Every structure is written in C-alpha cells, then in structure tokens.
Amino acid sequence: MSVEIDLTLPLPRFALRVRETLPAGVTAILGPSGAGKTSLLESLAGLRRGAAGRIVVDGEALLDTARGVALSPEKRRVGYVPQDSGLFPHLSVLGNVRFGAHADRRAVEAAIDTLEIRPLLDRKPATLSGGERQRVALARALATRPRLLLLDEPLAALDVRLRDRVLPWLLRVRDEWALPCLYVTHNVGEALAAAAHVLTLREGRVEAAGEPRALLGGLASEAEADSGIENLLAGHVVSHDQAGGITRVRSATGLDVAVTLSPERSVGAPVTLAVRAEDVLVAVAPVAGLSARNVYAGRILSIERTGVDVTLRCALDPSGVEVLARITPAAVAALGLRPGGPVWLAIKSHSIRLI
Amino acid sequence: MGADELRIVLFTLQMAATATLVVLVPGVAAAFLLAGYRGPGKTALETLLTLPLVLPPTAVGLLLLELLGRNRPVGGWLADHGIEVVFTWKAVVLATAVMSFPLLVRSARTAFEEVDPRLVGLARTLGCGPAAAFFRVSLPLAWRGVVAGTVLAFSRALGEFGATIMLAGNIPGRTQTLALAIFHDTQVGRDARAATLAAVTVALAFGTLWLTEWLFRRRARTEGA
Numbered sequence: 001m002s003v004e005i006d007l008t009l010p011l012p013r014f015a016l017r018v019r020e021t022l023p024a025g026v027t028a029i030l031g032p033s034g035a036g037k038t039s040l041l042e043s044l045a046g047l048r049r050g051a052a053g054r055i056v057v058d059g060e061a062l063l064d065t066a067r068g069v070a071l072s073p074e075k076r077r078v079g080y081v082p083q084d085s086g087l088f089p090h091l092s093v094l095g096n097v098r099f100g101a102h103a104d105r106r107a108v109e110a111a112i113d114t115l116e117i118r119p120l121l122d123r124k125p126a127t128l129s130g131g132e133r134q135r136v137a138l139a140r141a142l143a144t145r146p147r148l149l150l151l152d153e154p155l156a157a158l159d160v161r162l163r164d165r166v167l168p169w170l171l172r173v174r175d176e177w178a179l180p181c182l183y184v185t186h187n188v189g190e191a192l193a194a195a196a197h198v199l200t201l202r203e204g205r206v207e208a209a210g211e212p213r214a215l216l217g218g219l220a221s222e223a224e225a226d227s228g229i230e231n232l233l234a235g236h237v238v239s240h241d242q243a244g245g246i247t248r249v250r251s252a253t254g255l256d257v258a259v260t261l262s263p264e265r266s267v268g269a270p271v272t273l274a275v276r277a278e279d280v281l282v283a284v285a286p287v288a289g290l291s292a293r294n295v296y297a298g299r300i301l302s303i304e305r306t307g308v309d310v311t312l313r314c315a316l317d318p319s320g321v322e323v324l325a326r327i328t329p330a331a332v333a334a335l336g337l338r339p340g341g342p343v344w345l346a347i348k349s350h351s352i353r354l355i
Numbered sequence: 356m357g358a359d360e361l362r363i364v365l366f367t368l369q370m371a372a373t374a375t376l377v378v379l380v381p382g383v384a385a386a387f388l389l390a391g392y393r394g395p396g397k398t399a400l401e402t403l404l405t406l407p408l409v410l411p412p413t414a415v416g417l418l419l420l421e422l423l424g425r426n427r428p429v430g431g432w433l434a435d436h437g438i439e440v441v442f443t444w445k446a447v448v449l450a451t452a453v454m455s456f457p458l459l460v461r462s463a464r465t466a467f468e469e470v471d472p473r474l475v476g477l478a479r480t481l482g483c484g485p486a487a488a489f490f491r492v493s494l495p496l497a498w499r500g501v502v503a504g505t506v507l508a509f510s511r512a513l514g515e516f517g518a519t520i521m522l523a524g525n526i527p528g529r530t531q532t533l534a535l536a537i538f539h540d541t542q543v544g545r546d547a548r549a550a551t552l553a554a555v556t557v558a559l560a561f562g563t564l565w566l567t568e569w570l571f572r573r574r575a576r577t578e579g580a
Contacts, residue, residue: 045480074482074483076480080476086471088496100481
C-alpha cells in the first residue's frame with residue numbers, strides 16, 4: 001500500500017508543489033503555518049478545485065489530470081479529520097459515526113471499539129470534551145473504511161494534558177487499522193511518536209523527506225520541540241513487581257527498562273516507552289547510589305547547540321539504542337563532554353511514560 | 356362571523372398555503388444556490404430577487420398583468436392552452452407567491468450562508484454526493500432559517516393586497532381574500548364587518564408567528580444546544 005503524489009495547486013502567495021511517494025504507515029507533515037499543509041490534505045480529499053497532477057492510492061488513481069481523471073470526494077474513500085474535529089452538530093455521536101455512506105455495521109462497531117466511544121454514543125457533539133470530539137471524528141472517518149487517512153493537526157486544539165490522552169488512540173488506530181495516513185502537525189514529539197516517515201513543507205514545497213529521527217534530530221532540539229517527546233522505544237511488558245511498584249519492560253532492541261507499576265498493561269503486551277530529552281540525566285562516571293532505576297552505559301555520538309540548550313545524541317552499549325538528552329551548556333563544560341566520550345545515562349521510572 | 360366571512364377566511368388560508376407551497380422548493384433552491392454562488396453578478400442577482408420587497412405591490416401586480424394579460428405573449432400562450440390566470444384564484448396564488456418569494460429566500464439564504472462549508476466538504480469525504488450532503492447537512496443545519504422564511508412568506512401571503520388586486524381583481528366568492536374584503540367593506544360602509552375581518556387577520560398572523568416561536572424554543576431545548 002503506497003500513496004503516490006504528484007500535485008500542483010495554485011495558492012494566493014505561492015503554488016503548492018508536492019511530488020512524493022509515501023510508504024505505508026504514518027507520514028508526518030511538518031512545517032510552519034501557511035506552508036500549504038492543510039491545502040495538501042484538502043487536495044488529496046478532493047475538496048480543492050484547481051488541484052492538478054496525479055494522486056494514486058493503492059494502485060487506483062484519485063486524480064490524473066493528464067488522463068482526465070478527477071474522482072469526486074465521495075468516491076475517493078479518503079478519511080479526513082480536521083483540526084476542530086468537524087462533527088455534525090445536529091447529529092448524535094452515533095449519528096456522526098454512522099454518517100458515512102459506505103459505513104457498514106461492522107466497520108462502525110470496530111471504529112467505536114477502537115476509540116472506546118461506546119459510552120458517548122447518545123451524546124450531542126456540543127456536550128463532548130475536546131479529546132472526546134477528536135476520538136469521535138477519528139471513529140467517523142474509520143467507519144467508512146477509508147483507503148487513506150488524513151489527519152489535520154488532530155491534537156492541536158487540545159491542551160498538553162489532553163494531547164497525552166488522545167495520542168495513544170492515534171497510535172492504536174495506526175496499529176489496528178494499518179492504513180496509510182498523513183498526519184499534519186506542528187509538534188515534533190507527535191511526529192516522532194507516530195510516524196515512520198516525515199515530510200517538511202515550506203512555502204508549498206517539500207523541504208525534506210525521510211526517516212523521522214534522521215530528519216528531526218536537529219529540529220527536535222529547536223523551540224518547536226517544546227512539548228515533544230524525543231525518546232521513543234518499542235517493547236513489551238515482561239513482568240509486574242507489585243511490592244517494588246515497578247513494571248519491567250524489554251525493548252525490541254533488548255534494553256531492560258523499569259517503569260512505574262502499570263498493571264493495566266498485561267504481560268507480553270506491546271508498549272511504547274516515551275521519555276523527554278530533558279528527563280535524561282547524564283554522568284561521566286559509573287553511577288552508584290542513585291535512586292533512578294534505569295542506568296545505562298553508552299557513548300556520545302554528537303553534541304549540538306540548540307537554542308539555549310545542548311542536545312546530546314548518545315548510543316547505549318551494547319544495544320546501540322540512540323537516546324537524546326538535553327542539558328545546559330554549563331553542564332557540558334563542567335563535565336567536559338565531547339563526541340565519542342563515555343557517558344552513563346540515568347532515567348527515573350517516573351519520567352517514563354507508556355503509550 | 357357568518358358563513359360568508361368564514362368562507363373568506365378559509366379561502367385566504369387556502370391561497371396563502373398554496374402560494375407558500377409553490378415558492379417553497381424554488382425559494383429554498385434559490386437561497387442555497389445564492390449562498391454558495393461566488394461568481395460575477397451575485398449582487399445584481401440578489402438585488403433583483405429582493406426587488407418585490409421594496410416595490411409598491413401594485414407595481415408588481417401591474418408587471419404581472421403585463422406579462423399574463425390575454426393579449427400578452429405569456430398570457431396569450433397560456434390562454435391558447437386553456438389556462439386562464441388573470442382574475443381567477445390562480446392569479447391570487449401567483450401574486451401572493453411573487454410577493455412572498457423574496458422573504459423566504461432572504462431568510463433561508465442567511466441560514467445557508469451560516470453553515471460551515473467545511474462540514475459540507477466533510478460530508479462529501481464521508482461518501483455523500485452533493486444532493487445527499489444538502490439534505491443531510493446543509494438543510495438540517497439551516498432549518499431554522501428555512502422555517503422562519505416559510506412562516507414569513509406564509510404571513511406575507513395572508514395579508515397580500517396590492518399585487519393581488521391588480522392581477523386577480525376583487526371578486527367576492529372568486530378572488531376576494533381577507534385583505535381585499537376589508538378594503539371593500541370600508542369602501543361600502545360595512546365598518547363592523549371590516550373590523551371583524553381585521554381582527555381575524557391579527558389573530559391568524561399572531562397565531563402563526565407564535566407557533567413558530569414556540570416550535571423553535573421547544574426544538575432548542577430538546578437539542579440541548
């Protein structure tokens with residue numbers, strides 16, 4: 001399943017010009033406001049007249065101007081979730097989820113279960129919280145069994161606390177529905193958490209495209225990353241230690257990590273570990289007598305000055321897992337850190353979130 | 356109020372209801388198209404459609420008469436096909452419909468303009484064609500304006516005078532509505548009857564508007580919005 005885009009769309013200040021083949025899975029689209037991100041999504045959904053070129057999803061052309069093909073939005077089977085959720089105010093939650101003309105009952109039920117909105121079905125959108133609305137909007141899009149999912153800053157309208165609550169649903173949709181998905185966001189942390197591929201747009205052009213970590217390594221340290229989560233690690237639950245108040249997780253790369261007791265995650269369940277770069281403690285000698293449950297030896301790959309902070313890119317021994325740590329320039333000087341030098345990284349169990 | 360007066364009241368209600376039915380579909384369609392239309396001549400078109408609101412009704416009636424008189428192109432063609440309009444109940448319906456049309460269009464157009472076009476776009480991405488999107492999103496979201504416009508059109512039709520008297524005359528038992536009967540009664544000195552009929556028009560108009568307000572309130576409560 002891939003998405004081929006070769007698109008031009010004249011906009012007031014510049015022309016949107018995107019030529020990319022997107023791999024399966026989630027592609028994050030980043031870029032400043034007015035870069036054409038929403039216009040790109042609307043063109044893919046068929047909501048923009050004047051879009052020319054070719055869009056091929058899963059082998060079928062949604063648009064092929066050269067051959068006179070331009071499917072109307074209702075024939076594209078593209079699920080679109082706008083920033084403000086765009087729920088129909090005159091319909092109940094169930095009415096919204098069922099709205100899609102191809103929505104068959106099984107898809108509706110599956111979407112309701114994935115997003116766990118069954119208790120909300122009789123409510124009107126006006127009575128829902130922001131996070132609930134976004135979940136309903138996602139369910140509504142999924143219920144049509146789309147071939148492509150377009151998410152336009154689905155978390156932007158939510159405050160940081162709610163964002164953390166909705167992000168896991170997005171990851172769940174990604175994992176359970178296996179759809180190609182374009183995800184517009186301002187937030188590097190979200191992109192790192194959700195995407196396998198990243199595009200950055202500027203003035204209607206693709207500025208860069210590629211692997212999230214390679215591409216966002218530098219960006220992640222800019223101001224844009226303020227509420228982001230820089231370190232993400234996939235793994236599974238190994239055991240729960242009730243008395244010790246910890247849950248043990250082993251990453252796919254073989255790293256053992258202790259997190260705060262999370263009995264709701266069954267043993268063997270896949271989880272993603274999320275740690276902010278500023279929550280990683282850095283030492284230049286083996287650490288002893290520290291309360292942090294997770295201490296790893298590694299070495300520094302690079303040191304980057306990023307704004308007022310410094311971001312260290314470190315590789316752990318022997319797994320080679322990369323971890324980003326954010327510290328002050330003063331700390332770099334005091335510890336005498338240099339690329340290639342050895343470090344010990346400590347992470348408190350409380351600083352690790354499971355998503 | 357005797358049988359005669361009751362007949363006038365029923366006839367008036369019948370004419371107003373028919374006129375409202377006649378303008379409902381074209382009026383809502385015109386309102387919807389105008390709300391979405393962004394091309395050249397939009398203002399000219401809107402002005403043209405509003406014109407009957409501000410013109411003297413007698414002038415509108417005269418225009419219609421010019422169009423539909425037996426010796427005129429449209430009227431002649433209709434007469435050839437056995438359709439008499441002028442000085443019949445059809446003329447009453449036509450005159451009141453023309454006068455009511457702009458009220459419906461204005462009210463409904465505003466309501467359609469307030470529907471977020473992105474919701475319509477979303478309905479399209481969810482599999483609705485343009486017609487389905489209209490009936491499932493635009494119309495339900497604009498229904499207040501459409502109902503309000505319909506009620507206004509109906510009320511206007513109940514009281515229409517100028518255009519009706521020009522096109523349909525004032526023939527008791529054939530084209531005489533409440534408004535025409537009141538005028539006629541005062542002319543011939545039947546002031547008491549005129550007063551009675553006037554009171555009936557007030558009651559009718561009040562009842563119609565009150566019912567609408569009540570409906571809106573009830574609906575707003577159950578919608579919880």
